[in-house]
Amino acid sequence: MISPGPFFLDQIFFIVAPYVAIIIFLLVSIRRYRTEAFTFSSLSSQFLENQHHFWGLVPFHFGIITVLLGHVIAFLIPREILAWNSHPVRLYVLEGTAFVAALLTMLGLTSLIIRRVTDPKVKKVTSWADWVVFGSFVVQILSGVYVALFHSWGSSWFAALAAPYLWSLVTLTPDITYVTAMPWMVKIHIISAWLMIAFAPFTRLVHILVVPNPYLWRKPQVVRWYAAWRAFRA
Amino acid sequence: MNVRSQISMVFHLDKCIGCHTCSIACKNIWTDRKGTEYMWWNNVETKPGTGFPTQWENQEKYRGGWELVNGKLQLKSTSKAKTLTNIFHNPSMPSMDDYYEPWTYKYDELFNAPEGSDQPTARPISMVTGEYINVEAGPNWDDDLGGSPVYAESDPNLKGLTEEQRQQLFAIERLVFFYFPRICNHCLNPSCVAACPSGALYKRGEDGIVLIDQKRCRGWRACVAACPYKKTFYNWSTGKSEKCVLCYPRLETGQAPACFHSCVGRIRYLGVLLYDADRIEEVAKLPNEQLIDGHRSLVLNPNDPAVIAAARQNGIHDSVIESAQQSPVYKFVKEWKLALPPHIEFRTLPMLYYVPPMSPVMAQREDDTVSSVSSEFFHDIEQSRVPLQFMANLFGAGHQGKVVYALKKQKAIRTYRRAKTVGDITMDVAERMLREADCTVEEAEAIYKLTSLCTFEERFVIPPMHREEAIEMMREPSEHKTSVGFGFMDAPQRGL
Numbered sequence: 001m002i003s004p005g006p007f008f009l010d011q012i013f014f015i016v017a018p019y020v021a022i023i024i025f026l027l028v029s030i031r032r033y034r035t036e037a038f039t040f041s042s043l044s045s046q047f048l049e050n051q052h053h054f055w056g057l058v059p060f061h062f063g064i065i066t067v068l069l070g071h072v073i074a075f076l077i078p079r080e081i082l083a084w085n086s087h088p089v090r091l092y093v094l095e096g097t098a099f100v101a102a103l104l105t106m107l108g109l110t111s112l113i114i115r116r117v118t119d120p121k122v123k124k125v126t127s128w129a130d131w132v133v134f135g136s137f138v139v140q141i142l143s144g145v146y147v148a149l150f151h152s153w154g155s156s157w158f159a160a161l162a163a164p165y166l167w168s169l170v171t172l173t174p175d176i177t178y179v180t181a182m183p184w185m186v187k188i189h190i191i192s193a194w195l196m197i198a199f200a201p202f203t204r205l206v207h208i209l210v211v212p213n214p215y216l217w218r219k220p221q222v223v224r225w226y227a228a229w230r231a232f233r234a
Numbered sequence: 235m236n237v238r239s240q241i242s243m244v245f246h247l248d249k250c251i252g253c254h255t256c257s258i259a260c261k262n263i264w265t266d267r268k269g270t271e272y273m274w275w276n277n278v279e280t281k282p283g284t285g286f287p288t289q290w291e292n293q294e295k296y297r298g299g300w301e302l303v304n305g306k307l308q309l310k311s312t313s314k315a316k317t318l319t320n321i322f323h324n325p326s327m328p329s330m331d332d333y334y335e336p337w338t339y340k341y342d343e344l345f346n347a348p349e350g351s352d353q354p355t356a357r358p359i360s361m362v363t364g365e366y367i368n369v370e371a372g373p374n375w376d377d378d379l380g381g382s383p384v385y386a387e388s389d390p391n392l393k394g395l396t397e398e399q400r401q402q403l404f405a406i407e408r409l410v411f412f413y414f415p416r417i418c419n420h421c422l423n424p425s426c427v428a429a430c431p432s433g434a435l436y437k438r439g440e441d442g443i444v445l446i447d448q449k450r451c452r453g454w455r456a457c458v459a460a461c462p463y464k465k466t467f468y469n470w471s472t473g474k475s476e477k478c479v480l481c482y483p484r485l486e487t488g489q490a491p492a493c494f495h496s497c498v499g500r501i502r503y504l505g506v507l508l509y510d511a512d513r514i515e516e517v518a519k520l521p522n523e524q525l526i527d528g529h530r531s532l533v534l535n536p537n538d539p540a541v542i543a544a545a546r547q548n549g550i551h552d553s554v555i556e557s558a559q560q561s562p563v564y565k566f567v568k569e570w571k572l573a574l575p576p577h578i579e580f581r582t583l584p585m586l587y588y589v590p591p592m593s594p595v596m597a598q599r600e601d602d603t604v605s606s607v608s609s610e611f612f613h614d615i616e617q618s619r620v621p622l623q624f625m626a627n628l629f630g631a632g633h634q635g636k637v638v639y640a641l642k643k644q645k646a647i648r649t650y651r652r653a654k655t656v657g658d659i660t661m662d663v664a665e666r667m668l669r670e671a672d673c674t675v676e677e678a679e680a681i682y683k684l685t686s687l688c689t690f691e692e693r694f695v696i697p698p699m700h701r702e703e704a705i706e707m708m709r710e711p712s713e714h715k716t717s718v719g720f721g722f723m724d725a726p727q728r729g730l
Contacts, residue, residue: 037450044454046455058323124362215431220428221427
């Protein structure tokens with residue numbers, strides 16, 4: 001599968017890197033959850049600085065969730081996306097929404113970085129890992145926005161080219177013919193995504209894994225009984 | 235009837251001297267760690283005053299507790315839908331500015347100061363940033379400033395008081411205050427628990443203590459916003475929330491919580507109350523004026539054979555039922571009706587009750603003459619230095635009835651004891667007052683005894699907590715110890 005030749009580096013970046021990243025992600029997340037549950041936290045700094053916080057956190061999160069969701073949907077249902085895009089108006093709506101979300105993310109991230117640097121209290125709770133997270137987001141978002149601007153109609157070619165590549169990884173029959181021909185900025189975007197997945201479980205990004213969805217269906221009050229444990233163990 | 239047991243508390247405010255010993259005992263045991271310096275799980279406030287965090291009772295600002303919307307009980311700060319949209323930025327979250335920035339002093343500057351003509355000083359530095367700061371707020375910044383226009387007048391409980399009632403506060407030397415010590419109320423309908431997106435907060439079934447599971451807390455901060463008493467705190471260093479644990483490790487070994495144990499004025503009482511868990515929601519929905527009676531009706535008589543049978547059926551140990559029968563809290567709350575819940579209109583059904591303080595005006599000076607202000611030996615309750623409406627806002631959901639009842643009974647007992655020991659009041663007068671205050675001679679003696687001559691064992695009737703039934707004891711202890719050790723094994727440190 002992997003052979004020396006003109007595409008050797010591409011094979012490292014687009015076949016080896018994703019598998020290594022996903023394996024690291026799974027193993028480290030599970031180990032951290034099992035042995036260091038205490039470190040799973042959003043590590044909020046709202047308590048230390050409550051004004052600037054809103055203008056960074058809210059646009060960033062809503063933006064990035066929209067953008068990420070777009071990628072996931074195009075990966076899951078590429079045919080339907082292509083069908084949707086067959087009408088120019090619908091294509092413009094989709095691309096426009098995605099671009100606005102990307103801008104929101106970028107503005108939010110800028111605001112967050114400024115907050116981290118300027119507020120003395122927030123600076124105090126900022127670790128080196130936070131800077132790695134910020135740095136990788138900067139690379140990821142800038143490359144993404146560049147691609148959106150200069151390699152137009154990404155929603156269509158993602159569905160046509162990137163989705164088959166990702167599916168080839170899922171089905172363990174990696175096929176990089178689609179990506180080797182991509183512009184270099186797209187390649188950077190993909191490689192940095194694999195890097196982010198690899199180091200996410202070491203950083204504060206683990207809070208994504210503990211999104212509190214059970215709140216939507218649990219009862220308001222929680223009572224824990226020793227007796228319940230006793231029954232459970234018996 | 236679904237009988238459960240709850241460790242409950244009474245603070246007798248008439249005995250509180252505001253010494254803050256409780257706060258220090260708690261601080262030394264629980265909150266002297268990084269990130270918790272600003273927390274006071276136990277604090278003592280001066281009333282009228284703004285409290286800690288500043289104006290915590292003002293729910294227009296903090297949006298804590300429950301509200302009735304179209305007959306349904308809803309959290310003021312959040313809902314299922316809002317939890318998702320507000321999870322990134324909680325609009326009801328107080329910030330450190332609402333509490334205070336903890337500080338210490340640069341003591342080494344005292345020792346290392348070069349020789350000179352100036353007195354060396356230790357300047358205050360922030361315990362968050364380590365930089366020099368100007369100290370502008372503290373946990374009891376308005377301590378003893380009852381007459382201060384800056385602090386006392388910002389007390390949310392003064393809302394709805396007439397100008398005349400306000401003037402009553404300043405009748406003597408323009409100053410009046412009493413102390414209001416606060417810990418977590420370990421409520422029956424805790425809004426912190428209901429707000430937690432992660433389900434990390436829980437009420438212990440066996441004793442009702444409300445705790446935060448540190449391994450499940452994700453720092454979404456909803457509990458801090460939802461608690462109307464602001465008794466859950468966010469640890470800015472670990473990214474987890476923390477709260478009063480009612481010293482459960484002490485309770486489990488038969489010791490009173492540190493703040494109770496250390497109380498100099500002996501104002502604190504602790505004991506078991508049995509209550510009917512099936513009726514919590516129904517009571518929490520009652521209109522304001524019925525809340526106190528409803529809350530009291532949740533508490534069951536531990537001597538009633540039907541209650542005992544139902545308690546046994548629910549697996550409540552006989553030793554706990556016995557403890558409930560001895561409970562000083564049951565007497566204060568249910569038999570004597572002296573103790574009242576704080577701000578029951580927040581609808582969390584707090585299980586910490588307060589005996590409202592007397593603030594007698596015995597005489598007034600006009601020019602050079604001192605004249606008694608009452609025809610009776612003690613003052614008229616209506617003429618108390620702290621206006622009744624203020625007390626009612628604090629302990630009666632705005633209604634004076636229950637507060638007047640508790641104060642009148644206290645006054646009658648004082649008169650009765652005076653008649654008995656000093657004799658300058660006739661027993662006829664004293665007994666008439668007792669009757670008017672709905673109190674028998676036996677009851678008066680019992681209240682007198684438990685108020686002024688109470689022993690350690692009478693104040694703290696701690697039920698056996700049956701640790702042999704606890705989670706950790708489900709396995710062979712020696713095997714358990716070698717596999718996980720005892721207690722919290724991860725270092726409670728901030729993750730990357």
